[in-house]
Amino acid sequence: MSGSNTGPVVGERKLGGYLLSALAWFVGFLFFFPVFWMVLSGFKTEADANGPPKLFFEPTTEQFAEVTNDTTGLLSAGEAFSNSFWAVAISTVLVMLLAIPAAYALSIKPVDKWRDVLFFFISTKFLPIVAAILPLWIIARELNLLNTRLILIILYTAMNLPLAVWMLRSFFSEVPRELIEAAQIDGTNLRGQITSVILPIVAPGLAATALLCVIFAWNEFFLAVQLNPIEGSTVPIWVTGNVSTRGNFLAKLSAASTLATLPVIIAGWLAQKRMIRGLAMGAIK
Amino acid sequence: MAEVKFDAASRIYPGTEEPAVNKLNLDIGDGELLVLVGPSGSGKSTALRMLAGLEFVNDGSIFINDKDVTLAPPQDRDIAMVFQNYALYPQMTVASNMAFALKQQGVSKEDRMARVKEAAKILDLEPFLDRKPKNLSGGQRQRVAMGRAIVREPQVFLMDEPLSNLDAKLRVQTRTELADLQARLGVTTVYVTHDQVEAMTMGHRVAVLNFGVLQQVDAPRTLYSAPANKFVAGFIGSPAMNLLAASDVGGRAGIGGVQVPLSDAVAAAAGAHPARELTVGVRPEHLQLGSEGIPGEAIVVEELGSESFVHVRIDHLGESTTIVVRDEGETDVRRGDNVSVGFNGPVHLFGPDDQRISG
Structure with a gap:
């Protein structure tokens, strides 16, 4: 009885598995296709890009050459990338330096009222940024920070800090208590416990958190466009600079967008390697 | 050091x-x-x-x-x-x-x-x-x-x-x-x-x-x-010591209807308390199966090779209670056998405050 039953059940399961895989591939393709099309269009001539959709064409790097070419009076690609790079890198480093001690104080040796503190951090994200832009703009103007990289570094740090604290706190909570106690008994001070025991164990978490901070800061558009429209402009502003009212320049825009996504993809790839290495390290037992 | x-x-x-x-x-x-x-x-x-x-x-x-x-x-x-x-x-x-x-x-x-x-x-x-x-x-x-x-x-x-x-x-x-x-x-x-x-x-x-x-x-x-x-x-001890509220047998502590053997000093010290308030403790290895002693029925026989432990159901203080007795390995006792449990080692007495009474 049971023998005749198991056959079809296994078969059904297999079929269900195939259907689910097919669905997953389909959804994945749906998500990926616009990106794929954008990259493809970046290698087309304007005529090809604006005509009927073509999968096969003669590729050209002409659009990439054009968007990276300096034109007087316009934001150059080099400038935009360097502004973005410094704003993202410095703000991410600052976020990590501030979030690691905060996360420690909220998980491993929780301070009094740590729940309230944690809530305070996340509550700073409740206010829509558009509602805060006017005071931010006035403060920036009074401090002579408009059109500087510094204002973006400060704001990106503030913007990503709550998220980083929350993420790191949950990673820190996973560190087995005995490991920290063992390190204490082995004679480490607080700094030693953090640097030689806790951080190596939460390395995948650090990588994931830093990656998210990089992505959010790199893609940030609203603050950049409001506070830094002229100097200190970042890559997202440079990309929109290629939107023209004088006609469709789809290929050029695609090339610019492709260039803008590259650094994030590289950062993601680097972080992923780190995350997998961390996960493979194994747990306590 | x-x-x-x-x-x-x-x-x-x-x-x-x-x-x-x-x-x-x-x-x-x-x-x-x-x-x-x-x-x-x-x-x-x-x-x-x-x-x-x-x-x-x-x-x-x-x-x-x-x-x-x-x-x-x-x-x-x-x-x-x-x-x-x-x-x-x-x-x-x-x-x-x-x-x-x-x-x-x-x-x-x-x-x-x-x-x-x-x-x-x-x-x-x-x-x-x-x-x-x-x-x-x-x-x-x-x-x-x-x-x-x-x-x-x-x-x-x-x-x-x-x-x-x-x-x-x-x-x-x-x-x-x-x-x-x-x-x-x-x-x-x-x-x-x-x-x-x-x-x-x-x-x-x-x-x-x-x-x-x-x-x-x-x-x-x-x-x-x-x-x-x-x-x-x-x-301490495995299997654990048998601990039973004592029965009063002729004014002295007992198990079932049998007086437990005590040194004179312990018996004298225990005399300060009524027998019913005492607790008797005896290890399985200080009990033996024989022809004389507390009558009971073997209900479980645990054979460990070098020794065996027999769980014996006895009548104690009007209820049936189980005590564990150590027997030699390859014992002949089987479940359901009627046995008698005798003493072959020290018996401990604990007072109403749970402390051991020493002589």
Whole structure:
């Protein structure tokens, strides 16, 4: 009885598995296709890009050459990338330096009222940024920070800090208590416990958190466009600079967008390697 | 080398009223292996963690070598600890795990490696020095945890149930090795376990705790032959001592309708209490099956090869009660047999306050 039953059940399961895989591939393709099309269009001539959709064409790097070419009076690609790079890198480093001690104080040796503190951090994200832009703009103007990289570094740090604290706190909570106690008994001070025991164990978490901070800061558009429209402009502003009212320049825009996504993809790839290495390290037992 | 002293040390966890460790007084001699034993929740691990500096001491003091360490952080106590789950640093190799504490002390790299190699030799860990903990078996990890403790050459070893994650066979083998290693190194050791066999076989002295209160601290033999109270009597020994409320047989304590044999001194001391308020304790190995004694029926026969344990249902205080009797191996007794239980060893009496009455 049971023998005749198991056959079809296994078969059904297999079929269900195939259907689910097919669905997953389909959804994945749906998500990926616009990106794929954008990259493809970046290698087309304007005529090809604006005509009927073509999968096969003669590729050209002409659009990439054009968007990276300096034109007087316009934001150059080099400038935009360097502004973005410094704003993202410095703000991410600052976020990590501030979030690691905060996360420690909220998980491993929780301070009094740590729940309230944690809530305070996340509550700073409740206010829509558009509602805060006017005071931010006035403060920036009074401090002579408009059109500087510094204002973006400060704001990106503030913007990503709550998220980083929350993420790191949950990673820190996973560190087995005995490991920290063992390190204490082995004679480490607080700094030693953090640097030689806790951080190596939460390395995948650090990588994931830093990656998210990089992505959010790199893609940030609203603050950049409001506070830094002229100097200190970042890559997202440079990309929109290629939107023209004088006609469709789809290929050029695609090339610019492709260039803008590259650094994030590289950062993601680097972080992923780190995350997998961390996960493979194994747990306590 | 060090002596350890708990002086009325108490630990009350925040939010609780009952102390987890209640006014613990304990003197541990230089080079001694003292075992803290008790059921779960007895406070044995808490007491060890107080000594380690991982647990705050609410009241009383702790001394290592006459130095008050009650408020000293763990890193200032010169102790090494072996954790139940070993707590090896997963990102470090076996050698780095063992050398970590020495590195913190600023020992030079050559000295570190020399000492790690020496410890690895003692523990048969030499082939594994470059491996990560995840690539080791449970027994090997346990030895690395031991190695991490011994390279330190600390004043005191603290061991928190270090064998409980090993399988039964390895546990017995490691138990012997550990006791031997401790004797060779001569380092004062405090060892926590819930396993009374481990406690009896390893401890120079054993401290029995229950509900945070020290019940008795003595050599294993004394705990067995003269348990201070009913709790210790029931906790030490396997199978456990038979503990029964005494019946009154002609004004003296008895089981069923049979008087228990007592020395004159004990009988005289017990005479201060009515027989009905006393508790009789007798170990299975001090009872025998024969033709005379307490009549009963064998209901379970546990054959262990070298010996067997017969559970006998007897009539006691108007109810049927089961007592366990040790019999020789390959016993002829079968379930359902009518047997008589006689005495062939000491019988303990406990007063109304649960303390043992001694002559």
